[in-house]
Amino acid sequence: MKAIVTIMLKNGVLDPQGKAIGHALNNLGFDQVGEVRMGKVIELELTETDAANAKEAAEEMARKLLANTVIESFKVEIVG
Amino acid sequence: MKAIVTIMLKNGVLDPQGKAIGHALNNLGFDQVGEVRMGKVIELELTETDAANAKEAAEEMARKLLANTVIESFKVEIVG
Amino acid sequence: MQAAILLFPGINRERDMILAVRQSFGREPAIVWHKETELPAGTDLVILPGGFSFGDYLRCGAMAAQSPIMRAVKAHAERGGYVLGVCNGFQIITETGLLPGVLLRNAGLRFLSMDTMLRVERNDTVFTAKWEKGAEFRAPMAHGDGNYTADEDTLDRLEGEGLVAFRYSDINRNGSARSIAGIFSPNLRVLGLMPHPENLVDPLMGGTDGKPLFDSLAAA
Amino acid sequence: MTDVNLTLAKSFGLNEEEWGKVLEIMGRTPSLTELGIFSVMWSEHCSYKSSRVWLKELPTKAPWVIHGPGENAGVIDIGDGLAAIFKMESHNHPSFIEPYQGAATGVGGILRDVFTMGARPIANLNALRFGDPALPVTKRVVDGVVRGIGGYGNCVGVPTVGGEVNFHPAYNGNPLVNAMTVGIAHQDRIFLSAAAGVGNPVVYVGSKTGRDGIHGATMASTEFDAASEDKRPTVQVGDPFTEKLLIEACLELMQTDAIVAIQDMGAAGLTSSSVEMAGKGGVGIELNLDDVPQRETGMSAYEMMLSESQERMLLVLKPERSNMARAIIEKWDLDYAVIGHITDTGRIVVKHKGQTEADIPLSPLADAAPLYNRPIAETLKPAKLGPITSHAPLDQALMKLVGSPDLCSRRWIFDQYDSSVGGQTVKRPAQADAAIVRLDGSNRALAITTDVTPRYCVADAEVGGAQAVAEAWRNITATGAKPLAITDNMNFGNPEKPEIMGQFASAIKGMAAACKALDFPVVSGNVSLYNETEGKPILPTPAIGAVGVLADAAQAVGYGLVSGLSLVAVGDT
Numbered sequence: 001m002k003a004i005v006t007i008m009l010k011n012g013v014l015d016p017q018g019k020a021i022g023h024a025l026n027n028l029g030f031d032q033v034g035e036v037r038m039g040k041v042i043e044l045e046l047t048e049t050d051a052a053n054a055k056e057a058a059e060e061m062a063r064k065l066l067a068n069t070v071i072e073s074f075k076v077e078i079v080g
Numbered sequence: 081m082k083a084i085v086t087i088m089l090k091n092g093v094l095d096p097q098g099k100a101i102g103h104a105l106n107n108l109g110f111d112q113v114g115e116v117r118m119g120k121v122i123e124l125e126l127t128e129t130d131a132a133n134a135k136e137a138a139e140e141m142a143r144k145l146l147a148n149t150v151i152e153s154f155k156v157e158i159v160g
Numbered sequence: 161m162q163a164a165i166l167l168f169p170g171i172n173r174e175r176d177m178i179l180a181v182r183q184s185f186g187r188e189p190a191i192v193w194h195k196e197t198e199l200p201a202g203t204d205l206v207i208l209p210g211g212f213s214f215g216d217y218l219r220c221g222a223m224a225a226q227s228p229i230m231r232a233v234k235a236h237a238e239r240g241g242y243v244l245g246v247c248n249g250f251q252i253i254t255e256t257g258l259l260p261g262v263l264l265r266n267a268g269l270r271f272l273s274m275d276t277m278l279r280v281e282r283n284d285t286v287f288t289a290k291w292e293k294g295a296e297f298r299a300p301m302a303h304g305d306g307n308y309t310a311d312e313d314t315l316d317r318l319e320g321e322g323l324v325a326f327r328y329s330d331i332n333r334n335g336s337a338r339s340i341a342g343i344f345s346p347n348l349r350v351l352g353l354m355p356h357p358e359n360l361v362d363p364l365m366g367g368t369d370g371k372p373l374f375d376s377l378a379a380a
Numbered sequence: 381m382t383d384v385n386l387t388l389a390k391s392f393g394l395n396e397e398e399w400g401k402v403l404e405i406m407g408r409t410p411s412l413t414e415l416g417i418f419s420v421m422w423s424e425h426c427s428y429k430s431s432r433v434w435l436k437e438l439p440t441k442a443p444w445v446i447h448g449p450g451e452n453a454g455v456i457d458i459g460d461g462l463a464a465i466f467k468m469e470s471h472n473h474p475s476f477i478e479p480y481q482g483a484a485t486g487v488g489g490i491l492r493d494v495f496t497m498g499a500r501p502i503a504n505l506n507a508l509r510f511g512d513p514a515l516p517v518t519k520r521v522v523d524g525v526v527r528g529i530g531g532y533g534n535c536v537g538v539p540t541v542g543g544e545v546n547f548h549p550a551y552n553g554n555p556l557v558n559a560m561t562v563g564i565a566h567q568d569r570i571f572l573s574a575a576a577g578v579g580n581p582v583v584y585v586g587s588k589t590g591r592d593g594i595h596g597a598t599m600a601s602t603e604f605d606a607a608s609e610d611k612r613p614t615v616q617v618g619d620p621f622t623e624k625l626l627i628e629a630c631l632e633l634m635q636t637d638a639i640v641a642i643q644d645m646g647a648a649g650l651t652s653s654s655v656e657m658a659g660k661g662g663v664g665i666e667l668n669l670d671d672v673p674q675r676e677t678g679m680s681a682y683e684m685m686l687s688e689s690q691e692r693m694l695l696v697l698k699p700e701r702s703n704m705a706r707a708i709i710e711k712w713d714l715d716y717a718v719i720g721h722i723t724d725t726g727r728i729v730v731k732h733k734g735q736t737e738a739d740i741p742l743s744p745l746a747d748a749a750p751l752y753n754r755p756i757a758e759t760l761k762p763a764k765l766g767p768i769t770s771h772a773p774l775d776q777a778l779m780k781l782v783g784s785p786d787l788c789s790r791r792w793i794f795d796q797y798d799s800s801v802g803g804q805t806v807k808r809p810a811q812a813d814a815a816i817v818r819l820d821g822s823n824r825a826l827a828i829t830t831d832v833t834p835r836y837c838v839a840d841a842e843v844g845g846a847q848a849v850a851e852a853w854r855n856i857t858a859t860g861a862k863p864l865a866i867t868d869n870m871n872f873g874n875p876e877k878p879e880i881m882g883q884f885a886s887a888i889k890g891m892a893a894a895c896k897a898l899d900f901p902v903v904s905g906n907v908s909l910y911n912e913t914e915g916k917p918i919l920p921t922p923a924i925g926a927v928g929v930l931a932d933a934a935q936a937v938g939y940g941l942v943s944g945l946s947l948v949a950v951g952d953t
């Protein structure tokens with residue numbers, strides 16, 4: 001199974017990268033762009049074959065290491 | 081509309097970050113983890129109201145700025 | 161004061177730190193590999209030096225914070241032991257939860273390598289006794305992620321309890337909340353800061369502005 | 381199955397005559413893997429086939445030279461039983477395709493050349509050339525290159541202490557990224573690449589092998605055209621964290637007596653490292669590719685032999701020490717694999733999945749390598765400058781000069797490079813004419829600089845070449861240090877054009893004369909040819925990296941003016 005962990009800064013936490021990207025897009029003439037947020041996505045190949053177990057394991061990994069829950073929130077999706 | 085651009089290193093391109101994260105997860109006792117790949121996700125708020133147009137615009141932004149198409153591939157999803 | 165310097169893979173300012181400690185303490189620090197589970201007996205001060213532990217590939221300091229040795233460091237801190245984290249060491253300490261907040265990417269998104277000025281917010285601690293309160297000193301910075309961030313309540317509490325150790329006093333180049341460059345734990349025994357006092361302890365390398373930190377510790 | 385024939389050989393960069401030589405050496409049609417090995421070993425990048433006849437003119441000897449050109453880097457005696465080991469290398473083409481990774485892997489490559497000899501790297505420098513600063517592409521390249529150099533150098537913890545940068549439209553489609561590393565070793569612990577000891581294990585250390593940059597070495601040897609921007613060869617991604625582990629692991633292993641020979645896997649990775657190690661040692665080598673640590677599945681022998689995956693080393697070990705060596709390498713979380721052994725056959729034999737994929741005699745591979753004495757033509761010298769017509773007031777003229785891209789402050793660049801890590805940097809960028817780095821545990825310091833002024837070389841390549849050496853010498857001298865030796869990076873256009881070869885030959889002549897006059901030998905270097913875009917060459921750019929020594933670091937002189945001193949001009953104006 002494959003787990004996809006998406007990690008975003010929590011609302012209210014300043015996102016300097018997202019801000020810079022938004023600026024750059026506006027400068028390139030993309031006027032339709034408003035707020036931009038940037039996050040990480042981590043794809044994990046898991047030997048686990050049960051989707052529920054895989055999800056639980058990936059969530060534990062996210063809590064323990066992948067995300068810093070002081071500033072980040074995460075969501076886990078199981079595919080394949 | 082909101083566009084979510086997910087950017088991953090192309091297949092075959094070394095992913096030092098994914099590699100190090102995989103190692104760290106194994107060391108933490110998550111033995112079920114095989115290959116790990118890390119990418120970026122960029123959420124764009126667009127004033128555009130038509131989904132097809134929004135997608136096209138986001139794809140152009142990805143090609144022009146967000147992704148480094150020499151080594152990265154991207155996909156765009158329109159939500160909300 | 162017996163110091164132990166932790167060595168995580170990817171750390172690169174351990175030799176700088178050894179030079180500074182050797183000079184002020186008059187004795188060699190112990191070097192401790194990250195896979196150890198215990199600190200050397202008699203360790204008073206644990207130092208986490210700068211660098212790029214595990215490449216800083218996930219978040220700065222995140223993977224090092226999970227190293228076996230960090231459990232011993234937490235226990236040491238809980239016993240009231242001294243801990244000093246500089247740059248990546250500061251990031252590791254915040255990831256471990258020994259100090260609050262996080263270090264985000266610099267506001268300008270560029271690595272910053274230059275001298276900055278720091279103000280000493282209090283001098284009644286083992287780390288800062290050799291400075292005057294309010295003294296300003298020069299310290300080299302070398303980081304890409306030094307933008308100190310915490311929620312407003314945490315920041316208010318840090319200020320209210322006098323736990324801000326150093327502030328950028330010239331320009332706040334990395335965008336840190338309230339110009340915070342370094343903070344103490346509530347018992348004033350854990351210090352984390354971004355700039356590198358250990359790189360200014362020798363007139364030959366441009367000055368001795370950073371030496372009081374090590375002299376203070378040596379005298380404690 | 382791909383047909384191996386002249387057409388394929390040509391697409392691999394070999395010409396008809398070279399293909400003929402391959403057939404003669406092999407006595408049969410080579411396999412694909414064999415052709416790949418010939419093509420990279422005989423590429424300009426590895427064989428120096430156009431430049432070798434001229435490089436011989438450079439003086440390479442002095443009583444303080446321990447190893448001149450021919451090793452991974454040059455080695456000089458700096459007193460106290462210590463040696464300085466240094467070299468400069470280009471990563472020009474990759475830095476245009478992907479500026480960040482191109483520059484980053486350039487830094488990684490030159491670091492490996494230096495620590496492979498047993499030196500701890502103590503300083504990085506660079507010499508950069510970019511196109512017209514007004515062009516968007518230049519901004520993208522400058523930004524990526526600077527971040528790439530910083531990203532890699534800062535992470536491995538080697539201070540970037542100096543460099544130089546110029547702008548000129550001739551570099552619009554072909555920027556130059558030349559990176560230099562200086563390291564320090566004990567003279568009695570210098571490691572060379574000549575393999576020895578029949579039966580000794582050949583050991584692979586570092587990152588796993590992927591399909592990175594296959595045919596990068598041949599790419600660096602052919603001209604650029606607009607299409608290559610689309611071809612997008614597999615770009616190598618740098619992993620400075622693994623490099624840092626590799627440095628520490630190798631230096632730790634070098635404290636023991638396990639290593640017979642060691643070589644980094646640079647351009648044409650496994651091919652050039654194994655061929656060079658066995659060739660230099662006058663032995664043979666047999667590799668079994670089944671045992672190569674692989675990042676991707678289904679890699680062929682051809683791909684593995686030509687992969688340019690970064691952060692890898694090849695070692696020949698004493699068999700009785702190999703377990704201890706493995707323990708050290710694995711302590712640093714690096715891959716360790718025995719992938720072959722040394723033989724006495726004088727051949728390189730490559731096996732994969734039970735098949736012999738290559739079996740080539742080593743000495744003709746090296747000795748019969750093509751060597752060209754290419755025609756040279758005098759370069760047309762630009763017209764003499766006319767009389768100065770503008771008489772702008774001095775203050776305005778000064779402002780214009782100070783504000784010009786070639787003279788303005790470089791702070792934006794070096795503020796992104798960690799110049800103090802290591803705690804030994806006595807003079808950082810913009811503090812002296814050369815960077816000064818003290819040697820740990822000693823009063824001694826090295827003075828290091830990079831210099832060249834391409835517009836002088838366009839005007840007169842011989843004078844320009846001499847001037848570059850002289851400027852480096854002056855920059856070292858101005859700090860109070862004694863200049864000892866140089867490394868160079870010869871960046872030129874297409875050597876098949878007589879006027880380019882003429883520039884090259886003249887620059888070498890000028891450099892040689894200056895080196896002789898100043899007792900300033902060349903101990904290492906690199907040649908980068910075919911720096912052209914759509915037939916237009918870059919300016920001739922023989923970058924010089926120089927090293928000098930100061931017995932007492934405290935005596936280093938900087939250029940910060942202090943009030944109360946007198947200014948004295950020396951020499952004719």
Ligand SMILES: Nc1ncnc2c1ncn2[C@@H]1O[C@H](COP(=O)(O)OP(=O)(O)O)[C@@H](O)[C@H]1O
Binds near residue numbers: 506542545813
């Ligand atoms: N690409 C670079 N990387 C690092 N340092 C640089 C670079 N370019 C210039 N510098 C530093 O900036 C300072 C000024 O450079 P330059 O204008 O070339 O002056 P100089 O002619 O005195 O060497 C020098 O100390 C030089 O080492």
